[in-house]
Amino acid sequence: MPATLCPAKLNRFLAVLGRRADGFHDLELVTTVLEGVSGLTDTLDGETASELSLSITGPTGEGLLADESNLVLKAWRLLEEAAGRPLPAALRLEKRIPHGAGLGGGSSDAAGALRLGNALYKLGLGDEILLRMAARLGSDVPLFLLGGTVLGLGRGDRVFPLRTLPLEPILLVHPKLHVGTPSVYRALHYVGYPFPEALASVPEGTPPPWRNDLTGAALWVCPPLADVRDTLRDTGGEPLLCGSGSCWAARYTTGSSRDAAALALQEDRPDWSTWAV
Numbered sequence: 001m002p003a004t005l006c007p008a009k010l011n012r013f014l015a016v017l018g019r020r021a022d023g024f025h026d027l028e029l030v031t032t033v034l035e036g037v038s039g040l041t042d043t044l045d046g047e048t049a050s051e052l053s054l055s056i057t058g059p060t061g062e063g064l065l066a067d068e069s070n071l072v073l074k075a076w077r078l079l080e081e082a083a084g085r086p087l088p089a090a091l092r093l094e095k096r097i098p099h100g101a102g103l104g105g106g107s108s109d110a111a112g113a114l115r116l117g118n119a120l121y122k123l124g125l126g127d128e129i130l131l132r133m134a135a136r137l138g139s140d141v142p143l144f145l146l147g148g149t150v151l152g153l154g155r156g157d158r159v160f161p162l163r164t165l166p167l168e169p170i171l172l173v174h175p176k177l178h179v180g181t182p183s184v185y186r187a188l189h190y191v192g193y194p195f196p197e198a199l200a201s202v203p204e205g206t207p208p209p210w211r212n213d214l215t216g217a218a219l220w221v222c223p224p225l226a227d228v229r230d231t232l233r234d235t236g237g238e239p240l241l242c243g244s245g246s247c248w249a250a251r252y253t254t255g256s257s258r259d260a261a262a263l264a265l266q267e268d269r270p271d272w273s274t275w276a277v
């Protein structure tokens, strides 16, 4: 069975509509799954075995726990629950997506595990049930089952496919900072909730605004993020925080200005990782 590809994602529009009684936040999201960016794609493969195990390798795999707290094994346990029997397998996860970066790496791995287990054990679980299982694993997991360009509502877990919106030339920058998602959502309370404003109805095929309502809260939690934003502005890019951070996505008017910015950053900030998208 070929390895399951688990790509990263980019939220090009993230509006926080308000805090809910269950502590989560109602969101309106437009997300692009970054298919085909090999430097930002995890891979998951495995085969049936006598017991369930997970090994983690890859450039960003260091320090990640391969125990029951890992979303891959959590996803597998949900498959076992649905199948009503153990599904022993030797799973191998190769990590390339940085952790705590707002690129959805763990969520994408979880979606990959649902697809891999469903295929490996020929469980025949349909899209509806897989989407429900994905939502139990995390707000961002369902969108990875759809792929492409996705509208997310509710916690972000109610997903609807959109017509593909091509991305402008984009440079993703990871400054090797780690930002915890729950702390950013908590910080909304201190920096103030954004004025609730639903997504203006956007004509078919027109991209929504380049906006992330978590930016102020993420800067409050992790002030050094401002240096990354300012540096990207100096290169002529228009920076947007990825999810709850710490990556930034800068968009450029042309591919050549994006590539020139990437070269300049590799020189000036060798400790930052960059990917052209």
Ligand code: C5P
Pocket: 023, 024, 025, 026, 027, 137, 138, 139, 140, 154, 155, 156, 181, 182, 183, 185, 186
């Ligand atoms: O759903 P997920 O486990 O990815 O969420 C991680 C954390 O992010 C939650 O525990 C919550 O603190 C916050 N969150 C939120 N509202 C959302 C999504 C996430 O408050 N819509």
